[in-house]
Each structure stands twice: as C-alpha cells, then as structure tokens.
Amino acid sequence: MSEDKPISTKARIKPRAAFVPADAAREAEAAQVPGLAARIAAAHVIADVVQGGRRLDERFSPQAVPQRVAGLDARDAALARSIASAAIRRLGTIRHALAALMDKGLPKQGARLEWPMIVAAAQIFFLDTPDHAAVDLAVRAARLEPKTAPFAGLVNGVLRNLVRRREEFLDCDPLELDTPSWLAQRWTKTYGEAQARAFARAHMLEPPLDVTVKSEPERWAERLDGVVMPTGSVRLRTLEPIAGLEGYEEGEWWVQDAAAALPARLLRAEPDERILDMCAAPGGKTAQLAQARALVTALDRSAERLKLLAANLQRARLHADIAVGDATSFQARPFDAILVDAPCSATGTIRRHPDVAWIKKPGDLDALASLQSKMLDRAAALLRPGGRMVYCTCSLEPEEGEAQVAAFLRRQPDMRRIPIDAEGEGIPHEFVTAEGDLRSLPSHWPAEEPRLRGVDGFFAARFSRRG
C-alpha cells in the first residue's frame, strides 16, 4: 500500500471473482451485524453487473436471486440498491482510486475483496454513511472468509487512506474514468469533446424523477414538490419510493423521463384513430396515446413485459388492445398512425441506468440497427396512405437515429419526413435538429439545482405516407 502515491490516470484493478461468503453459517453470521448483509448484497450485485452483464433493475426485481437481495428487508434492499447504483455510476473513479492506493493491487488470495472495497468506496465518496461504518463493514466482510480474512488489515489501511484523500480522487475526469472508452470516443467523434465531457458530467448525477400527469401539471407539481418542465412533464426532487406518493395508486401520473414523453406527443394522436404502438412495453407511451383517446394496439415481443404494461394501464384506468408478437412480421389492417419505439443500445439513458455503460458493447450496435431498420420497413407497410409514424430510440448513437432515418427515407420513397415545429409544438429549440428531428442530450436543461438537471438522450423522427 502506498501513502501518497501520485495518481496514474490509467490505473485500474482487474475484474475479480464475486465476493461470496463461504457457507450458510457465515451468511448467518453476517446477518447478525446491522448493515453488513446489505453491503454484501451490494457487492454481489456490482459483480453481477460488471462481470455478468446483468441489469441492475433485474437484480432488484421481485424475482431477485435469493443470495443477492431477496433476503433483505425493504430498508436494507433500498440501501444495497443505492450503494450499487452509486458504485456503478462512478466505477471508474472508484477503481482508479483503489488502484492508486495499492502498489501491487490485491493479492491473488484476496482478489475478491475488490467488491466490498468498491462498496465501501462508494459510500465514502458518494453516500451519507459515516466513514468509520463504511470502513468497518468492509473489514468485517473480509473477516467472514478464511481466504480473505488475512487481508482485513490491508482493507482497513487502504480505505482509511481513501477517506483521507477523498477530495483529490473526486476531482477526476468522468469522461476518462467513468465512461467506457468506446463510448467516450464515439461521443467525442459525433458531438465534440466538450459535449462528450458534458454528457459524462451529467451521468455523474442521480437524475430527478420525471412523471407524466394526466392533467393539471401545476397542481401535481405543487402537491409532489416538483416543477413543471417546459414540455409539460412534472419533475420531482423526491427520493421516496414512488408507490407511496400521492396520485400514484390512483393512476393520476406515471413515471416517464421528460424526453421519453415527447415521441408519443409528436404522433399527435386523435380520438378514435387506430394506432399501433409497435414496441410498447412497459407502456409509458401507450398510456399517453390511450390518454388521447386513440384506439391503441400495444404490441411487444415480450409477454412478460406486456404483463407490466397491462398493470400500468390498469392503474392509470386506460385501455389498449394488447398483442404479443414480433414487430418485424406483424400482420394487421393498415393503421392511421404508428409509433416505433425500437429496442436500442439505450446509451441515452445512462443517467437513469448507469449499468448500461458497462453492459452494452460496441458490437451490439450492428444487430440493433439492423432490427430497427426491419421494424421501420414493417411499420411503413402497416401505415395507411396519409398516415403518420414516429420512430424513436433512447440512444445517442447516430446509427440508431440520424443515419437510420436517412437510410429509411432512401429505401422508402413513399415516406416523407414531417419536421418538428419547435415553437408551434412546444418542443425546446435546442432539442430540434436542422432536419426537424428530435435530438435531446443528457447535457440539456442545465438547471442550477443539480437535482433538477438534464434529460435522457432521445432521438425521434416523424414521417407521413404519401396519400
């Protein structure tokens, strides 16, 4: 361990096996120490995401695997989630700091201690946990296993040093450390270095909770301690679980990022129009279309996710016809309007889903872009002459946005773009491209109050079919 070694920005600890208490007796022992089971669960979840490519949401779903979080009470599960989320959001910074404090890295026998050390570092850097508790619980985690117990002193020393040098490590560049290099390079190439850095800074913050209200946004903003955004979404400061908030059970609003609420609006649904929502689950956009009293068919390939959509619509007291099927081969008589909210890399949602940055790989883009173009072509075939269509993705990558749409218009001479009229449609000017498409960025809406900043990165383009 080194005391004041200068920071090498390239320092990294190699990924290790997950931290697993050796047997049931030790798990029981862990359960006796308040807060320890939550930290161990967080360590497991971080390893699952980083090494196993698993989604953070899935690890905390009601079907969570028993060893991970299922045994925790609600408070501990919430704590484990906020630790895991903070750790994954700033994984590069944390690994960089730990590597800078250990000359030779962790000894082979204690390699799996990286995970509880990451858990402790996330608390020391980003959460309200008292430093001594964060350090002590990591040391206790190390002592649980005979293999790692000899390194409890090392864990203690490194983490105490981390506490001492906290400010220095927090001054690091999030574009270099907390953004996978393939994404940093892509964003720099597409948007320039200043924007790429602004995205990385936006990704550092826990995002606000945005909701789409059925009506009276000002009244709901007042009741829920929020603000009405220029596009009509209500943005809340709360960190409380949503199910307990006023109006949720009654279906007066649903959770939806302010940018995610725009594509369905761009479709301009009219009462009684037949609308196909091609990739509908879990249904945020279906609910908007149903709220406009359109006759919506909600199609999705995933029956599981459609169950969630059905529950969400039921809570909001809204209706749609639900269809399980593949959008690329779906058959039906022509629709008046179609929304194609295609599966994508989701790189525009890293603020809300920091795991996306570590789970997605550059090789995913080709397969996604090819699926999106098949969906677009099928949608064009299902649209009546004169009908409207909106294509959108929550991606910052041009292959899934601008380039995808340019190729679509070349392939489909019957389709023409309907540019967005920012002024007339109440869409912020900075969200609208020269071609008239929507392109929101995580760095947009730079509010003074950090809790109210930013928006998901979305792309949307609108078309009509020549009559």
Ligand SMILES: C[S@@+](CC[C@H](N)C(=O)[O-])C[C@H]1O[C@@H](n2cnc3c(N)ncnc32)[C@H](O)[C@@H]1O
């Ligand atoms: C971006 S999400 C949709 C989000 C949804 N529109 C909303 O606002 O809540 C993409 C959806 O596409 C679905 N999907 C993926 N491939 C599909 C396919 N071939 N056919 C139909 N749906 C598909 C996924 O199951 C997923 O639910």
